[in-house]
Amino acid sequence: MYAYSDFDRDFLAERNAQFRAQVERRIDGALTEDEFKPLRLMNGLYLQLHAYMLRVAIPYGTLSGGQMRQLAMIADRWDKGYGHFTTRQNIQYNWPALRDVPDMLDALGEVGMHAIQTSGNTIRNVTADHFAGAAAEEVADPRPVAELIRQWSTDHPEFQFLPRKFKVAVTGSAQDRAVTAAHDIGLRLVLRDSQLGATVLVGGGLGRTPMIGKVLTDFVALPDLLPYLEAVVAVYNLLGRRDNKYKARIKITVHENGIDEIRRLVDAEFVPRRAAFNGADMALYTKIAADFAAPDFITGTGDFAAHYADDPIFRSFIDTNVAPHRHPDYAILTVSLKAHGATPGDASSDQMRLLAELAETYAHDELRISHEQNVILPHLPKRHLRTVFDALSDAGLGTANIGLASDIIACPGMDYCALATARSIPVAQEIAVRFEELKLEHEVGPLKIKISGCINACGHHHVGHIGILGLDRAGVENYQITLGGDGGPDAVIGERAGPGFAYDEVVDAIERLVRAYLDIRENAQETFLDTYKRTGAAPFKAALYPETASPRTNQQADKAHAA
Amino acid sequence: MPRPFTPKVVTANALLEGDVIYLTTQGHWTRNHNEADLIEDPATAEIRLLEAQALAHEAVGPYLADATPGKDGPEPIHFREAFRTRGPSNYVHGKQEP
Numbered sequence: 001m002y003a004y005s006d007f008d009r010d011f012l013a014e015r016n017a018q019f020r021a022q023v024e025r026r027i028d029g030a031l032t033e034d035e036f037k038p039l040r041l042m043n044g045l046y047l048q049l050h051a052y053m054l055r056v057a058i059p060y061g062t063l064s065g066g067q068m069r070q071l072a073m074i075a076d077r078w079d080k081g082y083g084h085f086t087t088r089q090n091i092q093y094n095w096p097a098l099r100d101v102p103d104m105l106d107a108l109g110e111v112g113m114h115a116i117q118t119s120g121n122t123i124r125n126v127t128a129d130h131f132a133g134a135a136a137e138e139v140a141d142p143r144p145v146a147e148l149i150r151q152w153s154t155d156h157p158e159f160q161f162l163p164r165k166f167k168v169a170v171t172g173s174a175q176d177r178a179v180t181a182a183h184d185i186g187l188r189l190v191l192r193d194s195q196l197g198a199t200v201l202v203g204g205g206l207g208r209t210p211m212i213g214k215v216l217t218d219f220v221a222l223p224d225l226l227p228y229l230e231a232v233v234a235v236y237n238l239l240g241r242r243d244n245k246y247k248a249r250i251k252i253t254v255h256e257n258g259i260d261e262i263r264r265l266v267d268a269e270f271v272p273r274r275a276a277f278n279g280a281d282m283a284l285y286t287k288i289a290a291d292f293a294a295p296d297f298i299t300g301t302g303d304f305a306a307h308y309a310d311d312p313i314f315r316s317f318i319d320t321n322v323a324p325h326r327h328p329d330y331a332i333l334t335v336s337l338k339a340h341g342a343t344p345g346d347a348s349s350d351q352m353r354l355l356a357e358l359a360e361t362y363a364h365d366e367l368r369i370s371h372e373q374n375v376i377l378p379h380l381p382k383r384h385l386r387t388v389f390d391a392l393s394d395a396g397l398g399t400a401n402i403g404l405a406s407d408i409i410a411c412p413g414m415d416y417c418a419l420a421t422a423r424s425i426p427v428a429q430e431i432a433v434r435f436e437e438l439k440l441e442h443e444v445g446p447l448k449i450k451i452s453g454c455i456n457a458c459g460h461h462h463v464g465h466i467g468i469l470g471l472d473r474a475g476v477e478n479y480q481i482t483l484g485g486d487g488g489p490d491a492v493i494g495e496r497a498g499p500g501f502a503y504d505e506v507v508d509a510i511e512r513l514v515r516a517y518l519d520i521r522e523n524a525q526e527t528f529l530d531t532y533k534r535t536g537a538a539p540f541k542a543a544l545y546p547e548t549a550s551p552r553t554n555q556q557a558d559k560a561h562a563a
Numbered sequence: 564m565p566r567p568f569t570p571k572v573v574t575a576n577a578l579l580e581g582d583v584i585y586l587t588t589q590g591h592w593t594r595n596h597n598e599a600d601l602i603e604d605p606a607t608a609e610i611r612l613l614e615a616q617a618l619a620h621e622a623v624g625p626y627l628a629d630a631t632p633g634k635d636g637p638e639p640i641h642f643r644e645a646f647r648t649r650g651p652s653n654y655v656h657g658k659q660e661p
Contacts (some may be wrong), residue, residue: 050647097580
């Protein structure tokens with residue numbers, strides 16, 4: 001993992017001291033709220049529905065046991081004993097008092113963490129594949145590139161007042177677990193003639209106007225990457241619209257100007273930018289990459305095979321929550337923060353401490369946070385899986401549901417967020433409980449349900465196989481459903497199914513969708529998404545709106561069923 | 564014909580804790596919606612909002628929210644404002660805390 005240098009520590013300490021003084025000036029009245037607001041946002045402090053909220057960056061989702069332990073301490077000392085892991089690999093504290101925030105930031109600084117650029121019209125926390133450095137099929141570990149981008153973008157003087165926020169994601173795997181196509185810039189690391197570089201996607205994003213990113217260039221060699229990114233952001237900084245915040249993201253800039261014109265401008269901008277880079281970035285990259293060297297893997301799997309053969313509950317957990325590791329004697333274990341009925345993404349301080357202890361004791365002191373709001377032990381020897389499973393189960397973290405119907409992404413929605421138009425969390429909780437009661441989700445198989453409480457789409461509903469969008473319709477919560485979205489390498493925006501559902505109708509609607517899928521799938525191997533691609537929306541719409549389904553729609557449904 | 568005026572309360576978030584507050588008839592802030600001043604005409608509403616904005620050392624982002632008379636005082640109309648009187652639905656936090 002990246003280790004903070006003296007420069008990093010000094011920078012953070014100075015920045016925190018500045019913010020401490022700004023808070024004091026706000027409290028004593030020397031600063032108005034209009035003056036203070038941009039300052040607090042630069043340091044990740046929002047004012048939400050019921051309280052302040054501090055958003056802390058977990059760069060590319062990687063943290064150590066010690067860092068997780070500190071997050072738990074902060075939750076206990078200055079919040080309500082829990083934290084909420086978000087869809088951008090951050091953690092949010094929902095209840096800090098204004099006076100305490102500088103102390104919280106100092107405590108974060110003690111373990112090399114901060115909340116800088118987790119808000120505002122800046123380059124936000126750089127996200128990455130949560131299996132980085134561990135996935136069996138990976139081309140390259142994306143974290144050194146992500147760390148290089150983090151250092152380049154943090155406090156970058158040219159990019160502190162962009163037209164809108166700017167999000168970058170990096171993947172080193174063709175499976176694209178980082179949803180790169182839904183980011184302002186998505187980087188997909190590739191090897192060309194043994195040289196590491198990246199395919200650069202630009203103009204992706206969800207929100208009010210969802211768009212899939214377009215390929216700006218299919219290969220930028222690593223030494224050219226930072227100047228190329230700088231050229232992209234510089235072009236956007238000048239060309240992006242500042243007259244209308246709803247048209248200010250780079251996806252609109254790309255849409256209005258065309259990808260060819262953006263490419264021409266970026267290529268022109270790249271030339272002087274490249275000349276200004278003297279190689280210091282690559283020297284830094286080499287140093288950073290060394291920090292991300294793989295741990296010394298131990299060999300042997302102990303009693304794993306026997307436990308797997310003998311215990312069906314353990315076997316189900318392994319089959320559901322473990323992904324292949326690059327080393328045959330290791331596992332990538334995803335710990336679900338989606339126990340049925342729990343708040344998606346929330347972890348208590350006790351759970352955080354347990355995860356820290358398990359990482360430190362058994363898993364090379366590494367943890368990851370996924371954009372799907374779970375925690376990963378990326379380097380767990382198979383020989384320790386049984387012990388870890390038992391400890392997790394005792395702490396309410398042994399749910400075997402990764403990738404299943406109850407592994408739902410949900411934004412905080414109107415339970416916390418000042419922007420939300422409807423609640424997300426209780427809908428997610430009720431769907432998860434429903435599928436647990438039905439004992440259906442393992443039979444259903446892979447299914448991504450994603451819920452957003454407003455059009456800004458923090459819950460990624462557009463790329464959910466089933467997406468749910470909570471809206472305010474004439475003073476009543478109403479939920480639109482989208483179908484067929486996909487956040488993978490061939491990302492697709494889901495299609496709106498039809499009229500929305502009232503709060504007390506939406507869980508039944510989701511159950512009807514899933515039952516329709518079970519009814520019409522060709523076999524158990526055909527996933528929900530595959531079935532949707534084969535049949536189209538008609539049979540699913542017929543299930544959602546049985547009372548309004550036309551004879552033609554019913555015929556299509558019957559035909560799909562017969563097929 | 565102009566639409567009838569919907570009564571309002573002035574609400575904001577407290578500067579130090581961030582929790583939801585309401586302006587009383589005495590010009591103080593209260594945590595309880597039913598202790599808020601229910602404003603029955605638009606001119607008074609604008610004046611009271613200006614008064615609230617002048618209390619910037621105590622409150623952040625004051626605005627007018629629709630409300631209706633209730634048995635124990637003003638009650639919120641919109642579900643967002645109803646949530647603000649209580650706290651989140653997933654934990655007994657905020658104003659619901661014992």
